[in-house]
Amino acid sequence: MEYLKINLEYKSSKDNIVIALGNFDGMHLGHRKLIDELNSVKLKRNLKTAVxxxxxxxxxxxxxxxxxxxMSFSDKIDTLTELSIDYIFSIEFDDKFRNLTSKEFLEFLTNNLRVSHIVVGEDYTFGVDRGKVNVISNFTDNNGISLSVVPSLxxxxYKISSRNIIKDIENGNLKPVNFLLGRYYSLKGNVESGFRRGHKLGYPTANLKLSFNYVIPKxxxxxxxxxxxxxxxFSFTSVGNNPTFNNKNVSIETHIFDFDKEIYDEEIEFFFIERFRDNEKFxxxxxxxxxxxxDREKCNELIKTYSD
Known part of the structure; x- marks a missing residue:
């Protein structure tokens, strides 16, 4: 994989490229369908893949x-690297880019990035004039390039979309989230010092300071x-303001099983498998x-299920 940071003045030395377009937040099953089509075109036409x-x-x-x-931008890069995409073009979406017309954007793809084939979802919209798939189709027909339109899943x-997945995360509805993402939803960050109440309770916790503005589960x-x-x-994680102690701010605290290391300021990632109760004030x-x-007993039961 080759990572290329570009701007609107960029002129690529690459050619014979099939490119997929979208925001790719979550890299859910709908996005994976775009990547599947990208790879299919690559094999049929001996092109290089790009996003x-x-x-x-x-x-x-x-x-x-x-x-x-x-997902953060770096999360997307990591995932696309795992998927063996040949080129990742990254560009800042600023006011200049935002004000491109759909035609100007398509000309940028063909003239600057030297794209031979475009892959989009059927509901893809772009440009200040909100161009749709028919605009791309007309352009490709008249400019000697080709197009794949991938139906929505x-x-x-309901339609698989980042927006709908975000709603399910915010509602704590993890079963569809994890299925549609093809992975357990996760949050990343560093461990920060908390109130250390967990130690006193016999359940020391790692308190997460998020590294990005992730969607927080319910x-x-x-x-x-x-x-x-x-x-x-394996672990169990509390999301909320600890009503027993009347905390004002939402915290994300995890008790990690069979773990006794001090890991303050170190990077950590929590994967949310299943929500099993509301927060309570005791x-x-x-x-x-x-x-x-x-809670520990409940998790021991779940470990048997998820260890297979």
Whole structure:
């Protein structure tokens, strides 16, 4: 894989490229379908595969607000690298790019990036004039390049989209999320010092300081896996403001099973497998300790299921 950071003045020395277009937030099954088509065209026509990524999400620029996302830019790069894409072009979605017409954007692809074939989903829209697939089709017909339009996929009656997956994450509905992502949804960051209440309760926790504006799952307690230095450990994770202690801020705290290392300031990743209860306000610390013991028992049962 070759990573190329570009701008609108960039002139590629590459040619014979098939390129996939989209925001690719989550790299869900719909996105994987685009990649499948990309690879199919590559084999049929002996082309090189490429993906054009925005370094910042287009919605953030258009609405001038930072929205939480499923994946960071670096997460997307890592995933596309694993998928053996030949070239990743990255470009900042700024006001200059935003104000390109659909024709100007297509001319940029053909003249600057020397694209021979374009792959998009059937609902793809682009350019300041909100061009659709028919605009691309007319352009490709008149300019000697070709086009693949990939139909939208559906799950449980609704279209697979990053927007719908985000709604399910925010609702704590992890079963469809993990199926549609083809992986357990995860959050990354560094371990920061907390109140150290977990140590006193017999369940020390790693407190996550997010490295990116990820979508946060609904408040509650989750069965999770934790990745630390490329090793995986089962765990359970609390998302919320710890109502027993009346915390004002939302925290993400994980108790890692069979783990006794001090890992402050180190990188860690939590994988959300299953949500098994709401947060509760307990009348006493002893009641909370009893519940944590029950949580551990619940997780022991789940470990048997997810260890196969």
């Amino acid at each position: 054009l990524l925005f370094e910042n999400h287009s919605k953030n620029v258009v609405l001038k607000k930072e929205f939480p996302r499923i 559906k799950y449980d009656g 408040d509650g307690v989750y069965f999770t896996k934790t990745k630390y230095r490329n090793k995986y450990y 009348d006493s610390v002893e009641k909370l300790k009893e519940q944590l013991s029950l």
